[in-house]
Amino acid sequence: MGLTDYQALLIDCDEVLVDRDSGVWAALQPLLDSRGGQPDKERVLAEYNEVVRALYPRFGELGFSGLLCFAHRQLAERWGLKASWEEGMSFARSAAGWSLFEDAPGAMLYLRKFYRLLVKGDRDAEDRGLLCERLGIVADDFISLASDPLKDPDWLLANDLELAGILLVTRPSASDAADTDVCLICRGRRQQPTQCATAYCINSMADLVAQHQLSLRR
Structure with a gap:
């Protein structure tokens, strides 16, 4: 399918629209200062992602802030440090201030002039309204990571959508075993992969706009 043929885009919030890594890195600085040395940013973020993935099955119990708070505590334990729950909650609440990528x-x-825009991510209830406002979507179009609308025929029917008409816009690390066509947003790469294993490999949301404009001219 061409870019102009889809009904909707299902867009990952973090690392596609929101610069989560920069936000996490900045919020971890007090803990990293206690650790000392010169921590490698990529390694620290890889450890953070590993801890969050391990905690995610408990999302229903912990909620978003609880999950981040526990992640902060577990990172501290990994690094042989002590961190208070107050410090953990301060880290968790930093998510409300994570910035959007400039092009988002x-x-x-x-x-949104051409598609229904659905954003997939997790935030505390008190932060969702402001984030949706910044992204220009209604609250019902912000979908929790704990759900999988692409595997829910009732949700697709209720929203007058077909699976084939949805393009998943995601980051490379989250694109495995997708149920629909995928557009990878490969931020930070100077060039797109020489062989793209998905429908589209694009460097940014701004490039996705440019590709859509080219498709309209064809």
Whole structure:
């Protein structure tokens, strides 16, 4: 299918629209200062992602802030440090201030003229309204990571969508075993992969807009 043939885009919130890694890195600085040395950013973020993945089965119990708080505590334990619950909650609440990538607001403004925009992520209830406002979507179009709408025929029917009409816009690390066509947003790479294993490999949301504009001209 061409870019102009899809009904909706299902877009990952973090690392596609929101610069989560920069936010996490900044919020971990007090803990890293206690650790000392010169920590490698990629290694620290890889450890953070590993801890969060292990905790995610408990998301229903912990909630978003609880999950991040426990992740902070477990990282401290890994590094032989002590961290209070107050420090953990301060780290968790930093998510409300994670910034959007510079191209995200303009891309969302453009793309919503042509698609229904669904954003997949997790935030505390008190933060979702502001994030949805920043992204230009309604609250019902912000979908929890704990659900999988692409595998829910009732949800697709209720939203007048077909699986084949949804393009998943995601980051490379989250694209395995997708149930629909995938567009990889490969931020931070100077070039797209020489052989793209998905429908589209694009460097940014701004590039997705440019590709859509080219498709309209064809």
